[in-house]
Amino acid sequence: MRPGQLAVGSVDRVDRVETLTHRRALERGYWFARGLLDAPPLTALCAQVLGICARRGWLEGRRGFANDSPEFLQLQLEVHSLPAFDALRRDARLRTALEELLGGAVRDRQGDVCRLLFPAAPEFTTPPHRDQTYMKRADAVWTAWIPLGDCPRRQGSLAVLPRSNQLGLGNAVPRGARWRRFDFAAGDVLFVHSLTLHRALVNRSAEIRVSVDYRYSSMAAMNTLAQ
Numbered sequence: 001m002r003p004g005q006l007a008v009g010s011v012d013r014v015d016r017v018e019t020l021t022h023r024r025a026l027e028r029g030y031w032f033a034r035g036l037l038d039a040p041p042l043t044a045l046c047a048q049v050l051g052i053c054a055r056r057g058w059l060e061g062r063r064g065f066a067n068d069s070p071e072f073l074q075l076q077l078e079v080h081s082l083p084a085f086d087a088l089r090r091d092a093r094l095r096t097a098l099e100e101l102l103g104g105a106v107r108d109r110q111g112d113v114c115r116l117l118f119p120a121a122p123e124f125t126t127p128p129h130r131d132q133t134y135m136k137r138a139d140a141v142w143t144a145w146i147p148l149g150d151c152p153r154r155q156g157s158l159a160v161l162p163r164s165n166q167l168g169l170g171n172a173v174p175r176g177a178r179w180r181r182f183d184f185a186a187g188d189v190l191f192v193h194s195l196t197l198h199r200a201l202v203n204r205s206a207e208i209r210v211s212v213d214y215r216y217s218s219m220a221a222m223n224t225l226a227q
Contacts, residue, residue, distance in 0.1 A: 025101060029165030029196035032182060032189075036093055037146070039186035045084045046148035046210045049114060052078045059208075064116060064124035079114040079212075089214050094144060094189065101142050101191060102218040110141055110215035117156040117200060117209040125156065126200040129171045130164075131192070137217070141194040144214045151184040151211070156203030158182065158190055165195035173197065 025031040053059050058071060065071040079085050088094070089108055098106045117125065131143060151157045159179040167174065181201065182190065192198050203209050 025191070026193070027166075028162045029193045030160045030162065030180075030198075031097070031101060031191040033097060033191065035185070035187045036097060036189045037088075037091060037187045039149075041084065041088060042146065042148045042186050045082070045088060045212075048082055048084060049075075049079055049116075049148065049210050050208070053116070062118060063121040064118040066124065075114060075116070080112070085112075085114070085212070088146070088212065094214070095216075097189070097191065098142060098144065098216045102140065102216065103220075105219040106216040107219045108214065108216050110217050111135065111213075112215060113213045115209075115211050115213065117203045117211075119203050119206055119208070122202045125202050127171075128161075128173050128197050128199040130169065130195055130197055131215075132169060132194040133171055135194060137194065139217050141215050141217045143192045143194070144216070145190045145192060146212050146214070147184045147186070147188075148210045148212065149186045151209055152205075153181050153183055153201055154203075155205040155207060156201050156209045157184050158192075159199055159201055160190070160192060161197040164197040165193045167197075169195075171197070 050059070052075065056071070056074070058065070058075075089112065095106060095108075115126075131141065135141060145158050147155075147157065159181045161173070161177050161179055164174070164177075177197075179199075182188070184190075
C-alpha cells in the first residue's frame with residue numbers, strides 16, 4: 001500500500017477490501033475503513049455508556065429519547081467527561097485518516113455526539129440529512145461514525161448516498177437513490193463528508209446500538225476563516 005492510501009470497504013461489497021485514494025473518497029463523499037481501530041477500547045467505552053444509562057434508569061421499558069430531550073443532553077454531559085471518550089477522539093489512526101481526508105492537520109471537538117438507538121423504535125431513527133444543513137459551516141467537516149461494538153445492518157447501522165455531496169444543499173432524497181449499507185465489525189469506521197446524505201437504519205435487533213460521532217475540520221481552513 002502506497003503512502004496516502006488506506007484500505008477501506010468497497011462501495012459494492014463490504015466483505016471485499018479495496019484501496020481508495022483521498023480523491024476517490026472526496027468524490028464519493030464517504031470513506032469506509034475496515035478494522036481501523038482496536039475493538040477492546042470501543043467495547044469498554046460502550047460498557048461505560050450503558051452503565052451511565054443503567055444508573056439513570058434509562059434502560060427499563062424505554063424506546064429511546066429525542067435528541068433535544070433532557071435525557072439526551074445529560075447523556076452528552078456524562079459521556080464527554082469520560083477519559084475513554086476523549087482518548088478515542090485522539091486515536092492516532094483515526095487522526096491519520098482524517099488528515100488524509102482534510103489534507104493536513106485537523107481540529108477536533110467540532111460537534112461530537114454519543115447516540116443510542118433502541119430496538120423497535122423507528123420514531124427515533126435518524127432520517128436522511130446532510131450535517132451541513134444544521135452546522136452551516138463555510139469549511140469542510142468530516143464525521144467519523146463509530147459503533148462501539150459489532151453493528152450489523154439489522155442493529156441500525158448507518159447508510160450513505162454516494163456522491164450526494166456533489167448535489168448541493170437540502171435534505172431531499174433524489175428519486176431512485178441507491179443507498180450503501182454496511183455491516184460493521186467493532187473497529188470499523190465510516191467517515192462522512194458534511195455534504196453527504198446519510199441516515200440510520202431501523203434497529204430491528206434486540207440490542208441497543210451505541211455509537212459516537214467525532215467531527216473534524218481542517219486546521220488550515222479554520223485559521224484562514226478566522227483571519
